[in-house]
Amino acid sequence: MTESASYPPIDPTTFDLILVGTGLPESVIAAAASAAGKTVLHLDPNSFYGSHFSSLPLDELTSFLTSHSTTSTSSSHPHLPPSTAIDGEDYISVDLETRPVYSDLDISSHSSEPLEHSRKFNLDPAGPRVLFCADSAIDLMLKSGTSQYIEFKGVDASLVCDSDGKLSTVPDSRAAIFKDRTLGLTEKNQLMRFFKLVQEHLASDGDERGDNARISEEDLQSPFVEFLKKMRLPPKIKSIILYAIAMADYDQDDVEVCKDVLKTKDGIDRLALYQSSVSRFSNAPGALIYPMYGQGELPQGFCRRAAVKGCLYVLRMPVTALLMEKSSGHYKGVRLASGQDLFSRQLVLDPSFVVSLPLASSSPDFLQEISLDFRLKSAQGKVARGICIARSSLKPDVSNLLVVYPPRSLYPEQATSIRVLQIGSNLAVCPSGMFVLYLSALCDDADQGKKLLHAAMNALFTPDVSGNPENSSSVQCENTEEVKSTLLWSALYMQELNMASFESISFTPMPDGNLNYNGVLDATMKLFKKMYPDEEYFPETTSPENSEDDEGISLES
Amino acid sequence: MSSRRRMLLKVIILGDSGVGKTSLMNQYVNRKFSNQYKATIGADFLTKEVQFEDRLFTLQIWDTAGQERFQSLGVAFYRGADCCVLAYDVNVMKSFDNLNNWREEFLIQAAPSDPENFPFVVLGNKIDVDGGNSRVVSEKKAKAWCASKGNIPYFETSAKEGFNVEAAFECIAKNALKNEPEEEIYLPDTIDVAGGGRQQRSSGCEC
Numbered sequence: 184m185t186e187s188a189s190y191p192p193i194d195p196t197t198f199d200l201i202l203v204g205t206g207l208p209e210s211v212i213a214a215a216a217s218a219a220g221k222t223v224l225h226l227d228p229n230s231f232y233g234s235h236f237s238s239l240p241l242d243e244l245t246s247f248l249t250s251h252s253t254t255s256t257s258s259s260h261p262h263l264p265p266s267t268a269i270d271g272e273d274y275i276s277v278d279l280e281t282r283p284v285y286s287d288l289d290i291s292s293h294s295s296e297p298l299e300h301s302r303k304f305n306l307d308p309a310g311p312r313v314l315f316c317a318d319s320a321i322d323l324m325l326k327s328g329t330s331q332y333i334e335f336k337g338v339d340a341s342l343v344c345d346s347d348g349k350l351s352t353v354p355d356s357r358a359a360i361f362k363d364r365t366l367g368l369t370e371k372n373q374l375m376r377f378f379k380l381v382q383e384h385l386a387s388d389g390d391e392r393g394d395n396a397r398i399s400e401e402d403l404q405s406p407f408v409e410f411l412k413k414m415r416l417p418p419k420i421k422s423i424i425l426y427a428i429a430m431a432d433y434d435q436d437d438v439e440v441c442k443d444v445l446k447t448k449d450g451i452d453r454l455a456l457y458q459s460s461v462s463r464f465s466n467a468p469g470a471l472i473y474p475m476y477g478q479g480e481l482p483q484g485f486c487r488r489a490a491v492k493g494c495l496y497v498l499r500m501p502v503t504a505l506l507m508e509k510s511s512g513h514y515k516g517v518r519l520a521s522g523q524d525l526f527s528r529q530l531v532l533d534p535s536f537v538v539s540l541p542l543a544s545s546s547p548d549f550l551q552e553i554s555l556d557f558r559l560k561s562a563q564g565k566v567a568r569g570i571c572i573a574r575s576s577l578k579p580d581v582s583n584l585l586v587v588y589p590p591r592s593l594y595p596e597q598a599t600s601i602r603v604l605q606i607g608s609n610l611a612v613c614p615s616g617m618f619v620l621y622l623s624a625l626c627d628d629a630d631q632g633k634k635l636l637h638a639a640m641n642a643l644f645t646p647d648v649s650g651n652p653e654n655s656s657s658v659q660c661e662n663t664e665e666v667k668s669t670l671l672w673s674a675l676y677m678q679e680l681n682m683a684s685f686e687s688i689s690f691t692p693m694p695d696g697n698l699n700y701n702g703v704l705d706a707t708m709k710l711f712k713k714m715y716p717d718e719e720y721f722p723e724t725t726s727p728e729n730s731e732d733d734e735g736i737s738l739e740s
Numbered sequence: 741m742s743s744r745r746r747m748l749l750k751v752i753i754l755g756d757s758g759v760g761k762t763s764l765m766n767q768y769v770n771r772k773f774s775n776q777y778k779a780t781i782g783a784d785f786l787t788k789e790v791q792f793e794d795r796l797f798t799l800q801i802w803d804t805a806g807q808e809r810f811q812s813l814g815v816a817f818y819r820g821a822d823c824c825v826l827a828y829d830v831n832v833m834k835s836f837d838n839l840n841n842w843r844e845e846f847l848i849q850a851a852p853s854d855p856e857n858f859p860f861v862v863l864g865n866k867i868d869v870d871g872g873n874s875r876v877v878s879e880k881k882a883k884a885w886c887a888s889k890g891n892i893p894y895f896e897t898s899a900k901e902g903f904n905v906e907a908a909f910e911c912i913a914k915n916a917l918k919n920e921p922e923e924e925i926y927l928p929d930t931i932d933v934a935g936g937g938r939q940q941r942s943s944g945c946e947c
Contacts, residue, residue, distance in 0.1 A: 190810050232814040302851060321933055328784075332816065334930035467931045475930060476819060483816040490805040491784045496812040 204533025206234035208691035210485035217492035228501035238477025305477035309694030310621030311604030316463035338471035407450030426589035434590035567632025569622035582607030755827035763899035818850035823916035859915035
């Protein structure tokens with residue numbers, strides 16, 4: 184960070200918008216605001232793009248997680264009380280500090296090999312995350328011109344754990360249902376009938392006449408699990424649909440304690456997303472795709488779009504304080520680590536920042552008011568995340584795959600789904616001969632979170648990892664084709680969840696607990712629309728290259 | 741190796757702000773030059789079809805999009821480059837001194853599998869300025885640096901007058917073609933979310 188001193192002063196000094204942090208939400212807003220003709224300055228204290236949505240080499244991931252965790256002294260002034268200083272005539276400066284967004288970080292290294300190849304890794308702090316082929320995120324990338332910078336490969340297989348602890352393939356198409364040897368003929372027929380009904384319902388959507396094909400409004404508002412029962416789908420199929428296709432987090436069978444009951448309407452929408460994803464791109468093997476070099480490519484793509492539209496980029500530049508107008512307490516600008524003051528109408532901060540205010544007694548009245556405004560709105564619960572580096576693939580012939588452990592599939596008190604995404608070296612996220620597995624599950628606290636992650640890891644990896652000779656690195660499990668792999672390195676941590684907030688200073692959201700980007704990008708779009716109610720969010724023809732590009736639309740088959 | 745991959749050659753141009761990176765690209769691809777300097781806004785990448793031994797290739801030349809101003813090019817910019825062009829202004833010593841930093845930055849960020857033999861090409865631009873009287877970096881000095889870094893090909897150019905630009909880019913294309921990328925990560929083919937648009941797209945420059 185000493186490098187910041189060597190930069191020439193930033194010119195101009197006044198902008199429409201300053202953003203601090205280059206996570207996906209900030210990067211999308213930078214690109215959208217630049218496309219709308221705003222003057223934008225985008226800063227990041229790190230030497231890399233992406234903040235909490237980055238993809239990092241192994242050593243950098245470790246230091247990033249550590250520096251944003253509770254146990255560390257991440258703030259620049261850990262023991263000093265927050266201070267305000269009166270600067271000149273008009274402004275008062277208020278310290279900007281970072282707050283921990285990760286906790287209970289637990290890193291174990293069972294082999295020196297991964298660290299020896301540290302730079303060959305591109306690891307996602309916000310994993311597991313993928314895109315559904317039919318996600319609105321893909322449309323946003325096409326519309327904004329970001330898709331030209333990013334390449335994707337498919338997730339080859341999607342597996343779900345049944346009540347016996349066995350993994351089976353998620354049947355996601357008619358052909359897959361026919362081929363599936365684990366389903367009986369009756370089950371196959373039930374599933375086919377159900378998919379047909381859903382398709383007819385979707386096809387008749389917008390059709391005002393309530394004919395037989397449509398699912399009744401009453402059913403649509405009822406819990407999805409009830410509807411699936413009504414359709415007489417067996418428990419195994421129900422579980423696949425709820426947790427491996429609709430990606431429900433909480434135990435839907437226990438409606439009383441379930442924190443997020445999936446309605447039939449939303450369940451059908453998620454089924455539709457899955458089905459249209461399966462057929463969208465001819466060479467994608469399934470519904471899900473993952474970016475080459477990791478998900479950190481997404482924020483970088485949006486930042487490049489922003490830069491092409493004139494946004495100014497300065498990495499390695501911490502912001503030390505905010506400048507407030509003395510008379511009103513309104514946000515006016517930022518003070519950089521280099522000492523330079525820059526001004527803007529609006530400010531967007533990544534969620535790990537906190538505006539630290541002095542004690543009420545010593546502060547001007549307006550500061551007590553803004554202290555309410557500038558507090559980040561936090562959401563309930565946390566997401567437990569794990570990053571594991573393993574010697575071999577979970578399925579010998581497949582490199583990239585998703586595994587879902589539905590609630591209660593691993594142990595009776597398992598309250599939430601655990602999702603595991605394995606990515607191999609053909610996506611350039613690790614050296615060949617290794618695999619990266621991302622785990623996540625929603626939880627109330629760290630104890631519960633760790634228990635969830637450990638349960639999945641016990642199912643995935645061989646228990647004895649110390650002193651294993653290299654050649655016995657994988658053990659064939661009885662009666663399955665899955666292979667238990669040797670764990671080489673792991674990082675487990677709890678990540679805080681928060682909502683985006685819009686005030687005179689806006690905060691972007693942390694990565695949510697979902698598998699895809701829809702929630703984060705929805706919140707981002709809403710934030711942009713609040714900031715710029717009169718501006719279009721990525722106008723269709725923003726640049727000459729977009730107007731030449733008439734192929735981008737003809738995707739769906 | 742994927743055929744699609746071999747059809748497309750990625751070239752990136754690095755160098756200090758104002759040395760003429762965008763102008764060099766524009767002169768080569770569009771045969772246009774604008775005297776009006778504006779820190780790059782609107783330039784993304786330009787593409788040009790080149791032919792070698794009866795085969796057509798698409799040269800995709802990436803501009804820094806202004807992100808070099810505060811050394812804030814992300815790792816994604818460097819990735820998968822088949823040739824790296826290092827440009828400086830023969831009239832500005834600092835821009836020449838910084839070539840070493842740009843080269844090292846590239847080798848760290850792009851992390852090519854064989855850094856010793858990765859193709860670079862150095863361009864000394866703006867030799868037209870003031871009839872060459874304001875020149876501060878001699879051809880000898882530049883060539884000596886290139887020789888010390890594994891015989892990097894060196895060209896003196898004027899983007900304004902179009903001098904030597906074509907020859908320089910021919911060398912760039914030839915060297916990009918010789919670069920053998922790591923095979924494994926290109927199998928299987930990537931999914932083209934824009935329906936083939938990436939290869940054919942040519943990008944305009946607004947300035």
